Amino acid sequence: MADRGVIALSGVVTVYTAHEWVDxxxxxxxxITVDASGVRACDSALIALLLAWRRRANRDGATITVRNLPESAVALANIYGVASLVS
Incomplete structure (x- = not known):
């Protein structure tokens, strides 16, 4: 996290690693801006992570923007019907 309101996701964000990002x-x-341009590989755990952060932002009265979501994550979000919540 280079800036207070920026989360720069990177590497592999999967069911095995997503817990490392929660805090x-x-x-x-x-x-809050989530920049996912550094994500090399992901699975549905990335979608779950983004939804958890969105819930927290809503609870805290903050706005959250997701940028550069990998194509595979966009496809998963579309399949799950949550694309508008994670993009």
């Missing part, structure tokens, strides 16, 4: 949510930030 990187920038508590107290009014506006």
């Amino acid at each position: 990187r949510y920038p508590a107290g930030a009014a506006s």
Whole structure:
């Protein structure tokens, strides 16, 4: 996390690694940007992580924007019917 309201996801975000990202949510930030351009591989755990962060942002009254979501994650979000929530 280079900036208080920015989360730069990187590497592999899967069921085996997503838990490492959960606590990187920038508590107290009014506006959060998730940059997923560094994600090399992912599975549905990335979608679950983004939804968890969105729920927390909603609860905290913050806005959250997701940028550069990998094509595979976009496809999963479309399949699950949550694309509007994670993009």
